[in-house]
Amino acid sequence: MGPKVFIDGDAGTTGLQIVARLEGRRDLSLLRLPEDRRKDPEARREALNACDLAVLCLPDAAAREAVAMIDNPETRVLDASTAHRTAEGWVYGLPEMDAAQAEAVRGSKRVANPGCYPTGAILILRPLVRAGLLPADTPVTVNAVSGYSGGGKALIARYEGETADGPDFFAYGLDLKHKHLPEMQACSGLSHAPIFQPSVGRFRQGMLVSVPLHLWSLPGRPAAPQIHETLSSAYAGQRFLRVEPLAAAGTLDPQALNGSNDVAFHVFADASGERCLISAVLDNLGKGASGAAVQNLNLMLGLEEVAGLEPAIAA
Structure with a gap:
């Protein structure tokens, strides 16, 4: 049994x-x-x-x-x-x-x-903090969009019920006191809570969590390839995590990993080498x-x- x-x-x-x-x-x-x-x-x-x-x-x-x-x-x-x-x-x-x-x-x-949003944010931030590429006291912003199923039965009803009236997109947590902040800060190793901007789109499930970084402002001015290599090394051999090749452009679908327990990380870099964007794609109902x-x-x-x-x- x-x-x-x-x-x-x-x-x-x-x-x-x-x-x-x-x-x-x-x-x-x-x-x-x-x-x-x-x-x-x-x-x-x-x-x-x-x-x-x-x-x-x-x-x-x-x-x-x-x-x-x-x-x-x-x-x-x-x-x-x-x-x-x-x-x-x-x-x-x-x-x-x-x-x-x-x-x-x-x-x-x-x-x-873990919470769904913190899963993406922590897996992005923690290796960078531990490697010293991102000082713990760095001001950090986390932007995210989730499918409406993350809001539970009440929000699902707004999109799937007989009187469905859910908007195509909305931002929330605008008081900057989202309940996921304590775990996001503590497990990422940050000295201060990040600014976290969650939102919901007109799709049932799937999630995109992104952290933009001004590389020029960080000690030692780490390059995007260093960021990418740090994440790749941290998650080498993990069954459910993968780091996609470093890119300069592209598009991301928050629903790409629906039905799985996987997380895919993407690092985008600008031509100047001064900025990069790190994104995690996952299923908010999966991982x-x-x-x-x-x-x-x-x-x-x-x-x-x-x-x-x-x-x-x-x-």
Whole structure:
């Protein structure tokens, strides 16, 4: 039967996709509650303590409450909410973040699944900060666009419901207090929170995260090929990450990796060598949510890391 997995919140966008990736697997078993008991606190408490791994696909407050319900010391927890991403005692579930991160995830009983936007931003910024090409106190801007599924059921209804009225494009987070900023800053190694400008387009899923850099302003004036080589070295041999060839022009499709757990990095350089743009393409429902969760689940349960992550999972 394999280890038992309980998904608390399996009717939400992320929960449904995790279920789709786990159903049919023979190396684990899913604990499911009947529909009429899905929100019953006692039924949830029983399942949370009966499973080997609980995956929390809940709002932040509900995720904290769920953790408090667990008194079985053997139950591992993977939280897909924002609640524990910078909390003490929790491992950040981005296995490619450092050479030792996958082992940290594998050995932890409390893992916080990353946010979709921070996944792209951290994987761009952290290697550059650690290599000294980007000082930790550099003012950084992160621009991003996501498919509307990232906003959950309410936003999906604005685009797919009977009275759909979602705009072609909109920017948000304009108070500069987006909930992803703490993990973005902490895990990138930045001294200050970046200016983060998220937006949503009229497409269901897919994501593009970009960081522009004024190379002339950085110590040692690093060249774009150095930036590219640093990222390439950091992610050499990674199953789900790839760095595309250095380019001077082109176009990027935020939907290019939909249905996968992959991230593709692109480095663009201008002719003067004074500026470059680094972009990450990923599926906000894949490596940005359910795909990352399954990857972390596999590591935590000692299963094959790529199990259930073969493309493509239907939206």
